[in-house]
Amino acid sequence: MGDCVNPVWPCAMAGAVSCLSGIEDLAVVIHGSSGCYYYPATLMPGELFGTFLQEPEVIFGGGERLAEVLSSIPPRYRKVAVVTTCVTAVTGEDPAESGYGGDLLVVDSPGFCGGMEEGYRIAMEALAPAVDPETPGVNLDGIHPADPFSRGNQREAERLLALAGVSPATVFSTTRYELLRKAAPVSLSVNPDLAGGAGRRIGSLLGLRDVGASFQALAKACPGSDPDPVLREVERAEDRIIHAADKYLRRYDPPSVALFGMSAPAMYAAEMLATYLDCGIAAIGSRNDPGPSRFPTAKMTSLEEIRVVLDREQPDLILGSSYERMVHPQSAFVGITLPLRGKIQLRARPLAGIEGALDLMEQVLNACMDRERRRG
Amino acid sequence: MTLKPLPSGSRLEGCTLTGALSVTTQVRDAVTVIHGPAGCAQHNLSLFHATCLENDTVSLPRLASTDLDETGVIFGGEGALEEAIRDAAALDPPVVFVLSTCVVETIGDDTGAVCGLGWDVPVVHIPTAGFLGGAFRDGFHRALQAIAGCAGEPERAPEGVVLVGDKNLEYEVDAHADEVGRLLGLLGTTVDLRLVREMDWEDLSLLGGSRLNLLRDPDLAPVGEWLHSRYHTPYLPSYPVGLAGTLLFLARAGRILGVDPDRAVRAEGEAQQELLSGFSDLAGARVRWRGGDTAGGAASFVQELAAALDLCLDPEGIPVPLPDPLPVGTAGIRRLLHRWRRAIHG
Numbered sequence: 001m002g003d004c005v006n007p008v009w010p011c012a013m014a015g016a017v018s019c020l021s022g023i024e025d026l027a028v029v030i031h032g033s034s035g036c037y038y039y040p041a042t043l044m045p046g047e048l049f050g051t052f053l054q055e056p057e058v059i060f061g062g063g064e065r066l067a068e069v070l071s072s073i074p075p076r077y078r079k080v081a082v083v084t085t086c087v088t089a090v091t092g093e094d095p096a097e098s099g100y101g102g103d104l105l106v107v108d109s110p111g112f113c114g115g116m117e118e119g120y121r122i123a124m125e126a127l128a129p130a131v132d133p134e135t136p137g138v139n140l141d142g143i144h145p146a147d148p149f150s151r152g153n154q155r156e157a158e159r160l161l162a163l164a165g166v167s168p169a170t171v172f173s174t175t176r177y178e179l180l181r182k183a184a185p186v187s188l189s190v191n192p193d194l195a196g197g198a199g200r201r202i203g204s205l206l207g208l209r210d211v212g213a214s215f216q217a218l219a220k221a222c223p224g225s226d227p228d229p230v231l232r233e234v235e236r237a238e239d240r241i242i243h244a245a246d247k248y249l250r251r252y253d254p255p256s257v258a259l260f261g262m263s264a265p266a267m268y269a270a271e272m273l274a275t276y277l278d279c280g281i282a283a284i285g286s287r288n289d290p291g292p293s294r295f296p297t298a299k300m301t302s303l304e305e306i307r308v309v310l311d312r313e314q315p316d317l318i319l320g321s322s323y324e325r326m327v328h329p330q331s332a333f334v335g336i337t338l339p340l341r342g343k344i345q346l347r348a349r350p351l352a353g354i355e356g357a358l359d360l361m362e363q364v365l366n367a368c369m370d371r372e373r374r375r376g
Numbered sequence: 377m378t379l380k381p382l383p384s385g386s387r388l389e390g391c392t393l394t395g396a397l398s399v400t401t402q403v404r405d406a407v408t409v410i411h412g413p414a415g416c417a418q419h420n421l422s423l424f425h426a427t428c429l430e431n432d433t434v435s436l437p438r439l440a441s442t443d444l445d446e447t448g449v450i451f452g453g454e455g456a457l458e459e460a461i462r463d464a465a466a467l468d469p470p471v472v473f474v475l476s477t478c479v480v481e482t483i484g485d486d487t488g489a490v491c492g493l494g495w496d497v498p499v500v501h502i503p504t505a506g507f508l509g510g511a512f513r514d515g516f517h518r519a520l521q522a523i524a525g526c527a528g529e530p531e532r533a534p535e536g537v538v539l540v541g542d543k544n545l546e547y548e549v550d551a552h553a554d555e556v557g558r559l560l561g562l563l564g565t566t567v568d569l570r571l572v573r574e575m576d577w578e579d580l581s582l583l584g585g586s587r588l589n590l591l592r593d594p595d596l597a598p599v600g601e602w603l604h605s606r607y608h609t610p611y612l613p614s615y616p617v618g619l620a621g622t623l624l625f626l627a628r629a630g631r632i633l634g635v636d637p638d639r640a641v642r643a644e645g646e647a648q649q650e651l652l653s654g655f656s657d658l659a660g661a662r663v664r665w666r667g668g669d670t671a672g673g674a675a676s677f678v679q680e681l682a683a684a685l686d687l688c689l690d691p692e693g694i695p696v697p698l699p700d701p702l703p704v705g706t707a708g709i710r711r712l713l714h715r716w717r718r719a720i721h722g
Contacts, residue, residue, distance in 0.1 A: 004414060004443040004460075005407075006436060010422075011415025033478055034511070035391025039419035042426075052387040055510075058482065086413055086479035090449060111415030112445050112479065301414070303421070303436065323425060326436065339422055342429035 006303035008323050009287045010146070010338075011111030013085050014040045015119025018146035020081045020107065020127070021046050022174035027077035029069060031062065031095060032085025036111070043146045043338070049073060058087055063098045070100040079177050081105040081126070086112050115301065117262070117288045120144065121195040129172065129180040129198035137167035137184050138218065139199045142191030142352075143174055148340050150174070152350030152359075153190040157205055160353055161188075163229040164215055166222055172197030186221045188214055190352035193264040193288055205352040206268035208234050208241075230354075237354045241361045245276045248365050255368050256280045258313055260306060260320030261337030263290040263297075265351060269319050269336055269360060270295050276361065282313035285320075287337065303327060317368055332367035334360070387511075393475055394420055395515025396504040398544045399523065400473040401437035402572045407464040409440045411457045411487055412477025417441035427545055440464050444479065453480055457490045461499060470577035471498045471526070473519075481505030500526060513595065516541070520599050523572055523580065530584030530607065536568035537629075538583060540599060540611070541592035544573060546701060548708075555705035556590065556615055559622065562640035563630050588612065588632050615704045618677050619648050619684060622705050648706055652684055655713045659686040661720045666695035677702050681709065694720050 010018075013030070017040040020028045029049040030037045037050035049069055051057075057065045066082065073080055080102060082095040089110035096106055107126045109119040140157045143150050158168050169184035183198035192204050202221050203214025212234045215227035257279045259266040263286040273279040274295075284293060285300030300306050303323055310318070310328040317332045318324045322341040325333040335343070336351060350356035393410065397420050400408045410417045417439045424437060440463070442448070442456040457474070464472045472495070476487045482505075491501035502522045504515045520541055537560055542549055550573075557567050569575065569582045583603070589611040591600050600611035610632050616625035623641050630637025665678060678698060682689060696719045703712045 004417075004441045006421050006439050007414040007418040007441055007443070008421065009414075010418055011413060013415060014419075033391060034388060035393060035416070035419065035478075038390060038394075039422060042422070054387055058478075086415075086449075086477075087482050090479055090482050110413075112413040112449055114445075304438075322429065323436075326425065326428070326434065329434070339425065341426045 004302055007301055008303050008306070008321065009301040010039070010043070010116040012109045012114045012116065012119030012122065013083060013111045014043065014146070015116035015121075016083050016107050016109035016123035017048065017119075018044060018116070018144045019120045019123035019173045020083065021048060022143070022145045022150075023127075023177050023180070024175070025076070025078040025177050026105075027073045027080045029066070029073075029080060029082045030085065031066060031082050031088045033087070036085040040146075045145055053087070058091060062088060062091075062093055063095075066095055066098040067100055070098060070102070070104075079103050079105060081107055081123075083107045083123075084110055086110045089113075115288060116146075117193060117195075124173070124195045124197060127173070127180055127197075129170070129183055131185050131198045132182040133185060135169050135182050135184040137161070137169035138222065139170045139172060139183050139187035139197060140168055140190065141172040141187050141196040141201070142189040142194045143171055144194065145174065146338060147191070148335070148338055148345060149349055149351040149356070151348035153205075153352045153356065155348050156350035156353035156355045157188065157190055159355075160205070160211065160215070160230050163233065164218065164225045164227055166218065166225045169199075170197060186218070188218070191262065191264055193262045204264070204268075205356075206264060207271060208238055208354065208357050210268070211354055211357075233354055237358055241276050241358065244361065244365055248277070248368065252368065252372055254278045254280065255316035255332065256282050256313070257317045257319065258283045258285070258310060258315040258324075258331075259336070260285040260287070260300065260318070260324050262287050263293075265336055266319070267291070267293055267295070267297070272357060272360060273364065277364070279317070282315050283309050285309060316371065317364065319364075332364075332371035334363040334367050336360075390512035392504040392510050392512065392515035392518075393477060394423065395512035395517075396473075396475050396502050396519035397424070397437075397439070397515075399516060399519035399572050400475070400502070401439070402542075402544055402574055403471060403473075403523070404574060404576050405438075405469050406471045406473060406577065407438045407440055407467055407469045408473040408475060409442065409457070409460045409464050410475050410477060411442045411453060411460070411480050411485065412444050413479065414441045414443045416477045423545075430547055431550070438467070438469070449479060449483055452483060452485055454485050454487075454490050457485065457487065458493070461490065461493075461495060465495055465497045465499075469497060471500060473522075474499060474501045475504045476501075478505050498526065517596070517599060520571065520596070521602060524583060524599065524603060527580045527583040531581050532585050535585060535587065536566045537588045537590055537633075538569045538571055538586040538609075539567055539573070539592070540571045540589050540603070541596045542570050542573040543592055543701070548701070548704075549573065551711075552615060552704040552708070555707040558707065559616060559626060559640075559644070559705055560629065562626065562643060563633055563635045563637060565633055565635070583607070584609075588629060590615065590629075617673060617702045617704065618680050619706075619709065620680065621677075622648070625705075644706060648709075651706060651710055651713075655685060655717060658713070658717060658720055660688065662688045662690040662693035663696045663716075663720065664689065664691055664693040665698045667698055667700070673702060674698060674700075681712075685713075696720065
């Protein structure tokens with residue numbers, strides 16, 4: 001039963017809401033019970049609406065209740081998305097028949113259809129973004145409000161684009177509704193595990209090498225852009241990381257590491273640690289279906305499975321969520337995925353880009369040194 | 377969140393499942409099986425994770441999910457539930473709780489029948505079909521009653537007090553119980569059992585041996601009545617609130633416990649006067665209430681305190697926070713007054 005004791009990864013409904021709630025002029029209505037509403041509401045910073053269904057509305061139909069909620073949505077929202085939950089998906093009500101006069105986007109993403117990334121994909125499909133060949137610049141994708149690194153990643157990606165002389169186009173999915181159909185022809189991603197919006201994805205910003213490769217690809221895709229300032233900064237950042245890592249290794253052994261999170265960010269972090277700190281990667285527990293990996297990697301979405309791995313491997317360092325920190329407090333810890341509870345984070349921390357790589361290594365080295373000092 | 381006033385308070389109250397889980401997860405080493413999609417368990421685990429960190433609790437409860445997917449929704453999930461209970465029982469818990477969700481109720485799974493198959497460990501079914509079964513409070517009450525119903529006959533003569541219905545998601549949950557324990561100490565008695573807060577399953581046998589059941593709030597009167605009818609244990613309807621309310625609590629509890637409460641009431645009254653004199657700098661301050669709800673007990677609570685401190689209510693006054701939940705006992709008032717002082721002088 002280890003595979004479903006204390007599940008740690010949000011459901012498809014939460015993933016869909018995360019994708020949609022970043023679109024500032026789109027009202028998001030969760031069509032279901034208050035229980036389904038409150039979790040995403042704690043995760044997303046923006047305003048969410050809910051139908052908060054009760055028993056009679058399930059038995060006799062929730063259309064009237066949905067219409068009541070839809071009619072209360074303020075006019076600042078240009079469009080409304082209704083996200084179904086398990087029960088409303090099973091009862092088969094069509095929100096489009098609620099009698100709402102406005103433009104309604106129905107996203108059928110009940111929790112039982114998969115994990116967060118699946119809901120994100122379904123929502124992105126429903127949004128149906130499109131390329132406008134006339135739109136200049138580069139889209140950014142993989143940015144969504146539930147991700148604790150979303151603001152930092154977006155700022156860092158925009159900073160790097162500015163360095164290269166390229167303007168950001170549509171940001172998936174923190175943008176305005178009308179811009180979804182005016183996407184530029186090419187995109188860069190800060191998390192390739194999440195479905196892209198529109199535009200050909202030419203690279204990822206996870207890791208220094210990927211940043212370099214992506215901006216070289218960008219130079220070909222966007223004539224007039226100049227990757228050199230970014231490439232020079234990559235080089236300088238790498239020098240700084242090597243210097244700091246060397247200093248650490250003069251005194252301490254490399255930590256053994258277990259990583260947990262979505263596959264792409266976890267593998268990026270593992271590559272950084274193996275490359276610059278010569279770490280042994282004991283395990284990668286991926287929240288979603290993992291891609292190919294040179295490290296021991298398996299999908300893990302239950303805290304019991306994770307606990308077994310941590311008890312077995314006894315890593316010096318864990319990169320993951322506050323769940324992993326809680327079950328194995330003796331390891332040094334750096335947060336790379338949601339949830340990151342019990343710790344205050346106010347600034348926009350990136351995980352992607354050059355500053356993301358520097359921040360990751362800074363956090364890792366400080367956490368490891370603190371642990372070594374504690375051990376005396 | 378909707379912007380239109382809603383017809384019913386319970387609509388916004390939260391899920392029945394969460395209410396029940398706030399109780400079952402407080403039984404040590406128990407496994408709670410949530411029959412439904414994994415998301416329902418994950419949403420709640422996330423909540424308990426945050427609550428554990430707030431309360432410096434280092435371990436998480438065991439929540440198992442039957443992980444109902446699209447196939448389960450179409451063909452039924454009773455087989456998955458049976459397997460999940462079997463797996464949960466293999467972990468050797470003192471008890472397995474089984475909670476249902478909206479979707480399994482909608483598709484018509486007979487959760488109760490699977491729970492009644494005859495297991496080697498106690499398997500307690502608590503119907504909590506999300507909004508189909510009511511709201512947070514219903515789940516909370518149902519879980520309390522289900523657990524209380526598992527208590528056997530008392531094994532000893534009545535001794536201490538049982539606290540019934542700790543609100544485990546409250547940030548101040550243990551501070552409230554500590555204050556109640558302190559007040560009961562003035563009467564020479566102790567808290568034997570918290571139903572249910574960090575409770576060992578075997579300690580449930582203490583339930584019938586209580587001299588007084590103290591309910592967390594008056595909402596729990598049906599549970600108090602049920603325990604009274606079963607064990608003849610008297611109950612008080614809520615934790616003590618307010619200056620006079622705290623003294624009245626001591627007097628009532630003393631009478632039920634067969635202890636002369638006069639000395640305790642006098643000592644606590646003196647402590648309250650000392651407390652108020654420590655905040656005499658607030659006298660004359662012009663204040664207005666901020667946040668919270670002045671309906672019901674809150675209004676009389678703040679009026680009593682404002683009068684005792686000689687505060688002047690003024691719509692243009694300094695906003696001071698209304699307490700939610702209401703502070704328990706004299707210690708709760710002290711902590712609130714520190715916040716008020718910060719608001720007034722800060």
